[in-house]
Amino acid sequence: MSTQSTMQIRPTYFEIFTKVLNELSWREVSGFDEIEKSEHKRILNLINVTNSEVLSSYIWDFQIEKKEVVVQKGESNILTDFFGKIISVWEGSKKYKYIHPTMLKPDNNSRCDYYSNIGDLIISTPANYERKLSVIYVSELYALDKDGQKKVKMEKSDDTSILPMPYLEPILVYGTLIKVKANPSFAKFNFWRTLYYNAITNLRTSGPKSFEDAPRITFG
Numbered sequence: 001m002s003t004q005s006t007m008q009i010r011p012t013y014f015e016i017f018t019k020v021l022n023e024l025s026w027r028e029v030s031g032f033d034e035i036e037k038s039e040h041k042r043i044l045n046l047i048n049v050t051n052s053e054v055l056s057s058y059i060w061d062f063q064i065e066k067k068e069v070v071v072q073k074g075e076s077n078i079l080t081d082f083f084g085k086i087i088s089v090w091e092g093s094k095k096y097k098y099i100h101p102t103m104l105k106p107d108n109n110s111r112c113d114y115y116s117n118i119g120d121l122i123i124s125t126p127a128n129y130e131r132k133l134s135v136i137y138v139s140e141l142y143a144l145d146k147d148g149q150k151k152v153k154m155e156k157s158d159d160t161s162i163l164p165m166p167y168l169e170p171i172l173v174y175g176t177l178i179k180v181k182a183n184p185s186f187a188k189f190n191f192w193r194t195l196y197y198n199a200i201t202n203l204r205t206s207g208p209k210s211f212e213d214a215p216r217i218t219f220g
Contacts, residue, residue, distance in 0.1 A: 010144075010165060014157040016047055016172045023177055023188070032157035043180060048143075048153045050175035051161045054200065055142045059087070062164055063139045069122065071131040077123040083152070084137040089115045089122065091133055096124070163203075170199035 011019070014032045020043055021028055029035055035044065055063065067082050089096040097114040101123065115124045122135065141150035146158040154161065161168050174196035181189055 010160045011169050011172075012157060013044070013047065013154040013159045016169065016176070017044060019169070019173045020047070020176050020180070023173065023192070024180065043176060046176045046179045047172055050172055050179065051142055051154070051163065054163070054171055054175065055161075056140070058204075059138050060203075062162065065137060065139050067135045067137065069133050069135055071122075071124065071127070071133060073128060073130050074126050076126045077121055080120050080122060080135065082120065082135070082137060082139070083141050084139040086117055086122075087136045087138060089133055089135050091131055096133075167199050167203040167206075170195055171203070174199065 017032075017035075017040075018028055029040065035041065063084075064087070065082070065084070067080060069078050069080055071078050086098075089098075091113075094113060099114050099116050101116045101118055103116070115122055117123060122133070124131075139150065141152055142162055143151045143154045144160050144162055145151055145156065150162065151159070161172060163171055174192045177192045178189060178196060181192075183189060
C-alpha cells in the first residue's frame with residue numbers, strides 16, 4: 001500500500017478538531033483558515049498537547065528508528081540531524097557503552113567502544129579507522145504532513161499524527177476533550193476519559209511485549 005493511500009484513511013488535524021467540536025455540541029468551522037476564536041485555537045493546541053503527551057510517555061515500537069552515521073579516522077564526534085533520544089549505538093555487532101560527557105578524557109583514546117552525546121552531537125574517543133555506526137533512537141517527530149514527511153507537531157489542516165490506526169482518533173479526540181472540560185463533574189467527562197483510557201490500553205497491548213516499563217500517562 002502506498003504512503004498516499006495510507007494517509008487518506010488517517011484523520012487529519014482539522015478532522016480531529018471538527019470531531020472535538022461535535023462532541024462539545026459547538027458549531028463547526030467551515031475551514032481551517034477561518035479559525036479565529038481563542039477557544040478554537042486552544043483546542044488546536046490541546047490536540048497537539050495530547051498527541052505529544054501520549055507519544056512521549058513510552059518507547060512505542062512505531063517511534064523507534066535507525067540512522068547510519070560515519071565517524072572518520074581520528075575523529076571523535078559527529079553532528080547528526082535526527083530528532084529524538086538515543087537508545088543505543090552499534091558498530092556492527094558491537095554495542096557501545098554510554099558514559100556521561102564529563103567522563104570523556106583525552107587519555108581514553110585507546111578505547112572506542114563507548115559513546116556520549118550532547119544534543120545531536122554524538123561523541124566517542126578517536127579511533128585509527130573509519131567507523132560506521134548504527135544509532136537506534138526514539139523519534140520525537142510526532143506528526144506527518146500531507147506527503148507523509150515527519151514533523152514536530154501538527155500545524156496545517158491536512159497534517160496528522162503518527163499514532164497508528166485505529167487508535168489515533170479516539171486518543172486525540174477524547175484526550176483533548178478531557179482537557180477542554182477538565183472537570184470530573186462535567187456530564188460526559190468520565191465517559192470521555194474511559195474511551196481515552198481504553199484506546200491507550202488497546203494501543204499498549206497491540207505492541208511488542210518486551211518493553212519493561214508501562215506508559216506513564218496522567219488521565220484527567
